Amino acid sequence: HEFQARELSSMAPHVGGSLSLSSSSAVRLPLHPQATTVASASHRCSLATQEGRAAIEGRGICYSVTTRQGRSVPILKDCSLSVPSGQLWMLLGPNGCGKSTLLKVLAGLLNPTYGTVHVNKPKSFVFQNPDHQVIMPTVEADVAFGLGKFSLSSDEVSSRVSKALDAVGMLKYSQRPIQTLSGGQKQRVAIAGALAEACKVLLLDELTTFLDEHDQLGVIKAVKDSVSSPGGVSALWVTHRLEELKYADGVIYMEDGRIIMRGDVPTAVNFLKEKQAHYIDRLDL
Numbered sequence: 001h002e003f004q005a006r007e008l009s010s011m012a013p014h015v016g017g018s019l020s021l022s023s024s025s026a027v028r029l030p031l032h033p034q035a036t037t038v039a040s041a042s043h044r045c046s047l048a049t050q051e052g053r054a055a056i057e058g059r060g061i062c063y064s065v066t067t068r069q070g071r072s073v074p075i076l077k078d079c080s081l082s083v084p085s086g087q088l089w090m091l092l093g094p095n096g097c098g099k100s101t102l103l104k105v106l107a108g109l110l111n112p113t114y115g116t117v118h119v120n121k122p123k124s125f126v127f128q129n130p131d132h133q134v135i136m137p138t139v140e141a142d143v144a145f146g147l148g149k150f151s152l153s154s155d156e157v158s159s160r161v162s163k164a165l166d167a168v169g170m171l172k173y174s175q176r177p178i179q180t181l182s183g184g185q186k187q188r189v190a191i192a193g194a195l196a197e198a199c200k201v202l203l204l205d206e207l208t209t210f211l212d213e214h215d216q217l218g219v220i221k222a223v224k225d226s227v228s229s230p231g232g233v234s235a236l237w238v239t240h241r242l243e244e245l246k247y248a249d250g251v252i253y254m255e256d257g258r259i260i261m262r263g264d265v266p267t268a269v270n271f272l273k274e275k276q277a278h279y280i281d282r283l284d285l
């Protein structure tokens with residue numbers, strides 16, 4: 001982790017900043033079963049894109065908190081984004097720029113102060129700390145846990161659990177006690193839980209922060225495979241780790257509560273290089 005922090009701060013200080021070791025509490029959170037539009041908006045706008053409706057779409061999202069003194073502090077400022085169906089997009093930006101808050105607004109965990117949000121459902125929000133993602137004693141039981149609410153036959157439950165574990169490369173671990181898994185394996189089990197529930201959208205908050213290179217690769221590949229397979233899973237992935245960009249279909253970069261860049265990976269790489277050059281120029285070495 002320290003290596004990552006050093007690497008990022010030397011490569012692109014404005015991109016990674018210092019990595020936070022504090023972990024938000026972590027649960028896998030299945031969200032509502034049907035697609036709806038959440039709108040607390042003063043203005044509504046068309047949710048359709050030219051290719052059809054995006055899997056994740058936000059328009060003019062603002063989110064503010066009110067201090068004890070009654071002062072309104074803006075956290076998200078006029079954020080608009082769109083993630084097409086069947087794609088994996090990455091959300092980057094320095095510590096405290098609003099990435100997690102934006103993800104929570106998209107997940108429906110926070111109501112935007114202004115703006116509109118549309119996210120296909122079922123959707124699932126997976127947090128960063130793998131130790132808090134999984135709750136049942138074995139891998140199989142954990143993935144089956146979320147299916148309890150669907151009144152499925154036991155055959156259907158087994159079939160969904162096996163398919164989901166297979167999709168994240170964890171089928172052979174199905175009988176393993178959860179506490180014997182590595183951090184990355186636990187993250188993959190959490191993702192399998194979301195896939196078993198036939199999630200259409202995965203909202204993933206810094207899943208690889210605490211993982212070593214091997215587990216990091218396992219988790220990102222599991223997500224990429226789910227997105228690439230037929231069935232149209234879409235994912236928005238918050239990360240500080242620039243090497244993960246090679247798995248992305250698109251990139252969003254935030255600073256100080258605003259989205260200041262959206263584009264494909266080459267566009268993002270150019271943007272990041274320019275930022276780094278600008279930073280080095282300012283050092284006056």
Ligand SMILES: Nc1ncnc2c1ncn2[C@@H]1O[C@H](COP(=O)(O)OP(=O)(O)OP(=O)(O)O)[C@@H](O)[C@H]1O
Nearest residue numbers: 020065073075093094095096097098099100101102
């Ligand atoms: N409930 C709250 N009350 C006050 N400030 C808040 C609240 N929630 C978030 N913030 C502030 O909003 C800003 C954005 O926080 P957020 O966690 O979204 O950033 P982030 O980009 O995910 O950061 P990191 O990369 O460190 O995880 C931070 O300055 C944070 O302190």
